[in-house]
Amino acid sequence: MKLRQLAHSRTGDKGNTLNVSVICYDPQHYDHLLAHVTPERVKAHLSDVVKGDVTCLGARWVAA
Amino acid sequence: MTAALNAVTQASRVRIGAGAGYSGDRIEPAVELAEHGALDYLVFECLAERTIALAQQARRANPELGYDPLLEARMRAVLPAAVRNGVRIISNMGAANPLAAARKTASIARELGLSAMKIAAVSGDDVLDVVRQGTYRFEESGDSVADYDSRLVSANAYLGAEPIVDALEAGADIVLTGRAADPSLFTAPLIHAFGWAMDDWNTLGQATVVGHLLECAGQITGGYFADPGFKDVPMLARLGFPIGEVDADGAVTITKVAHAGGRVTEATCKEQLLYEIHDPRRYLQPDVVADFTQVRVVEVAPDRVRVSGGCGTSRTGTLKVTVAYVDGFIGEGQISYGGPGAVARAKLALEIVRERLEITGVATSELRFDLIGIDSLHGATLGERNAEPYEVRVRVSGRTDSMEQAVRIGNEVETLYTNGPAGGGGVTKTAREVIAVQSVLLPRELVRPSFEMVEA
Numbered sequence: 001m002k003l004r005q006l007a008h009s010r011t012g013d014k015g016n017t018l019n020v021s022v023i024c025y026d027p028q029h030y031d032h033l034l035a036h037v038t039p040e041r042v043k044a045h046l047s048d049v050v051k052g053d054v055t056c057l058g059a060r061w062v063a064a
Numbered sequence: 065m066t067a068a069l070n071a072v073t074q075a076s077r078v079r080i081g082a083g084a085g086y087s088g089d090r091i092e093p094a095v096e097l098a099e100h101g102a103l104d105y106l107v108f109e110c111l112a113e114r115t116i117a118l119a120q121q122a123r124r125a126n127p128e129l130g131y132d133p134l135l136e137a138r139m140r141a142v143l144p145a146a147v148r149n150g151v152r153i154i155s156n157m158g159a160a161n162p163l164a165a166a167r168k169t170a171s172i173a174r175e176l177g178l179s180a181m182k183i184a185a186v187s188g189d190d191v192l193d194v195v196r197q198g199t200y201r202f203e204e205s206g207d208s209v210a211d212y213d214s215r216l217v218s219a220n221a222y223l224g225a226e227p228i229v230d231a232l233e234a235g236a237d238i239v240l241t242g243r244a245a246d247p248s249l250f251t252a253p254l255i256h257a258f259g260w261a262m263d264d265w266n267t268l269g270q271a272t273v274v275g276h277l278l279e280c281a282g283q284i285t286g287g288y289f290a291d292p293g294f295k296d297v298p299m300l301a302r303l304g305f306p307i308g309e310v311d312a313d314g315a316v317t318i319t320k321v322a323h324a325g326g327r328v329t330e331a332t333c334k335e336q337l338l339y340e341i342h343d344p345r346r347y348l349q350p351d352v353v354a355d356f357t358q359v360r361v362v363e364v365a366p367d368r369v370r371v372s373g374g375c376g377t378s379r380t381g382t383l384k385v386t387v388a389y390v391d392g393f394i395g396e397g398q399i400s401y402g403g404p405g406a407v408a409r410a411k412l413a414l415e416i417v418r419e420r421l422e423i424t425g426v427a428t429s430e431l432r433f434d435l436i437g438i439d440s441l442h443g444a445t446l447g448e449r450n451a452e453p454y455e456v457r458v459r460v461s462g463r464t465d466s467m468e469q470a471v472r473i474g475n476e477v478e479t480l481y482t483n484g485p486a487g488g489g490g491v492t493k494t495a496r497e498v499i500a501v502q503s504v505l506l507p508r509e510l511v512r513p514s515f516e517m518v519e520a
């Protein structure tokens with residue numbers, strides 16, 4: 001299964017810092033995504049372009 | 065309702081439209097909003113980080129310019145319907161010269177036969193002299209600003225809502241600013257209409273949510289969202305821009321003109337809510353530190369999404385200043401290869417240009433060799449997982465200290481035509497000066513915003 005089947009995303013940047021939102025279509029998938037979309041995996045996936053750290057600001061919000 | 069009456073009668077609900085999300089945005093959706101949006105206010109956000117530096121250069125070349133290049137086209141298109149329907153306009157299209165923008169708008173209004181209009185020009189964001197006289201360091205690099213002195217182009221503080229509110233209270237039909245925080249363009253008319261206190265942090269936090277959702281215009285009605293088969297959006301060629309129906313407590317319902325293209329859903333609103341927010345717990349704005357973590361997003365009807373729950377804490381003692389400076393030049397060249405062996409020929413082309421730049425002694429500080437279609441966005445590790453494409457585009461780009469050196473990069477791609485691999489075509493080449501930006505935090509009291517009223 002691909003991430004895009006469970007979640008949608010928008011990216012934006014300020015200066016050299018990129019942010020990527022990962023928003024689940026079904027709030028029930030939130031914990032699963034939090035467990036699997038880890039900063040380490042995101043950094044490894046984009047290893048050619050990410051020069052700095054990846055941090056996750058996960059919080060159960062907006063998932064009304 | 066006249067502006068003066070509006071100032072003393074507190075509204076119960078305010079309708080704000082977003083007429084532009086960036087300087088070059090489509091104009092028809094703004095006209096559609098002015099005609100059919102039943103708006104109280106129409107806001108145009110047109111000033112990206114580097115845009116004001118380019119505008120400053122334009123102003124130095126001609127003191128009557130330095131405002132948004134599309135100001136005239138936008139005003140001509142929108143003013144008749146806006147005036148007819150009592151829609152007040154707020155925009156940062158003043159860029160590096162709000163007063164000239166206000167005068168230009170007044171002359172357009174007179175030409176269109178619209179009279180008795182009051183147009184406010186907000187100034188005070190240009191703090192280049194203040195920054196030059198102080199001892200500041202850039203937030204990003206830690207470098208001393210003084211070391212960049214000969215290369216500085218502009219320094220503009222992000223103004224908050226207050227000067228815009230003052231202009232609206234003075235009866236302005238149109239308010240034109242230079243650099244102001246994007247959400248403040250939206251929070252100002254709400255503060256004016258609802259009479260909110262400037263230390264009502266929770267309400268200002270929720271107002272920041274409203275501004276943040278609307279400031280990119282079509283990005284909340286389905287633009288920058290469509291992904292066929294996963295996130296489908298109807299009629300993107302006729303994308304409608306958003307309307308925020310704001311209640312006296314700041315809660316907003318995001319919607320659009322019924323017949324306009326696009327869609328407003330929980331998904332479009334959530335994506336925009338999180339867009340470019342690095343820390344949703346502390347979103348620093350000139351008027352408030354907003355907290356987005358309690359926000360709720362609920363679709364209450366088709367194309368109607370209610371967003372509430374934003375809050376905030378006290379504003380900080382500093383204002384962010386974007387400092388722009390000349391940062392060398394970039395030269396670039398591109399060429400295409402197609403058919404069997406396209407990738408091998410494209411890679412050979414890159415090797416040739418790499419060697420040519422060495423042989424001919426082009427001095428660069430950063431150089432990129434990309435195969436567009438394969439590795440130009442996320443690098444070779446991800447790009448080479450997929451099957452070989454039918455066609456590929458070579459791009460070589462590099463940073464240089466002079467325009468002359470920058471030009472030579474594109475030239476070395478162009479000579480691939482007759483000196484490189486078989487079947488290259490479609491060369492383009494560019495060379496341009498680079499304007500870079502960094503930030504400085506300036507004590508709030510050193511920035512003194514004000515406005516001047518121009519009458520049409």
